Structure formats: structure tokens, C-alpha cells
Amino acid sequence: MIDWNKIDTVLLDMDGTLLDLNFDNHFWKEFVPLKFAEKQGIAIVEAKQLLEPRFKSMEGRLEWYCLDYWSEALELNIAGLKAEIAGLIAVLPHVVEFLEKVHQSPRKVLLVTNAHKDSLGLKMEKTCLHRFFDDIISSHTLGFPKEHAEFWHLLQRLQPFEKHNTLLIDDSLAVLNSARQFGIEHLISVSRPDTQLPKKEIIDFPAIEDFRELMAGL
Numbered sequence: 001m002i003d004w005n006k007i008d009t010v011l012l013d014m015d016g017t018l019l020d021l022n023f024d025n026h027f028w029k030e031f032v033p034l035k036f037a038e039k040q041g042i043a044i045v046e047a048k049q050l051l052e053p054r055f056k057s058m059e060g061r062l063e064w065y066c067l068d069y070w071s072e073a074l075e076l077n078i079a080g081l082k083a084e085i086a087g088l089i090a091v092l093p094h095v096v097e098f099l100e101k102v103h104q105s106p107r108k109v110l111l112v113t114n115a116h117k118d119s120l121g122l123k124m125e126k127t128c129l130h131r132f133f134d135d136i137i138s139s140h141t142l143g144f145p146k147e148h149a150e151f152w153h154l155l156q157r158l159q160p161f162e163k164h165n166t167l168l169i170d171d172s173l174a175v176l177n178s179a180r181q182f183g184i185e186h187l188i189s190v191s192r193p194d195t196q197l198p199k200k201e202i203i204d205f206p207a208i209e210d211f212r213e214l215m216a217g218l
């Protein structure tokens, strides 16, 4: 799937790529509606109906990933709620083996995420994956989400890389499309970002079900 001889820089997404998206799905689809319903004194079904379009309307925007934004909009301590169910944060199968190998190789390895610093901090604390990266970049620092072309320009200025020998692995097709438009040559998607959901059919990009598929030749 990938010729590692051609890769000098590896860009890795966090949620749904290295970490099980089940945590985030459960958090936003079940736990936040529950807490919102409690706070507003309404039924959970009603809370879900109210929240779903609000979440939908913010997709792909930096605010969607901003815990402060949602804390204010929903009058809930979102970072605190995440910490409450932090036990559900889990690394996807074979990710650590892969990270150990790629970290030992001469390649530059960067975590590039749309996650907010509080969420990122909590997840690194729970998983200890930070040790594998040369740098960790949150789009909140750059001011644009990964779905936006400007993110890649700013990233390249911060951590120089060449488009032709850079690999991005990300479960978001919107992000992969934006990286493709910017010119990053090697793009791989993830077909099983949430272990509690069935495998996704991905046609626009080569996809892995788990990281064992990328270990050969590394």
C-alpha cells in the first residue's frame, strides 16, 4: 500500500486514526445530550433532537472542535465532562506497534489534529502516545481546521515538509480531500475509526482497517 522508501514525513490524525472514535461518538451522541437534558430539565430524546442540528451546522469549522465554544453554547463544562468518561479513551489496535516502528525510523512524525488543547491534553495523558511524535500540532494553534487549505500552508511553515514525500493518515475524507488539494501526495484513510461500528466502505482513498497493513517495509 505504501512504499516507505518514498516517505520522509508522516502526518497522523488522532481521533478515529490512532484513537478509537467510540469515545468521541459516545461523548457527543450520548453523554452530552444526557447532561444537557439534565441541565435543561428535558427528556434525552428531546435533547438529542435539539443538539443534532446544532452540531451538524458546525461541522468542519474550528468551533466544532472547540470545547470552550460548546461549554459556552450549551452551558456545560465540556472539558470536565470529557474527563468524567476518560476511561473510555482507547488506542486503536496495533497503533502502538506502528508508532514504535515509525518513531525509530529516521522519518519526521507529526500528530496533526483538530482536537482542542484540553481534549488533546486529556488524551495524551490517558494514552501516553505523545512520546512518539517530533511535534504535536493542533489546528487551534494555527487558527484553521485541517479541512481548510490555509492549515496546510501554515503547517508547512511551522514544520517544513515536502509534499511529494509526505504521508497523511486520517479518517476524515474532508481532511484528506483538503490535503490532496494542497498537494500532499500520499494519503491513506481509515475504514474502522470506531470499533463499535461496522467497517466503512471507502472508495476515494486507499484505506487501512488497522495499522498492521502499513508495517511491511517500515
Ligand SMILES: [Mg+2]
Residues within 6 Å of the ligand: 013, 014, 015, 016, 017, 170, 171, 172
Ligand atoms: Mg479523525
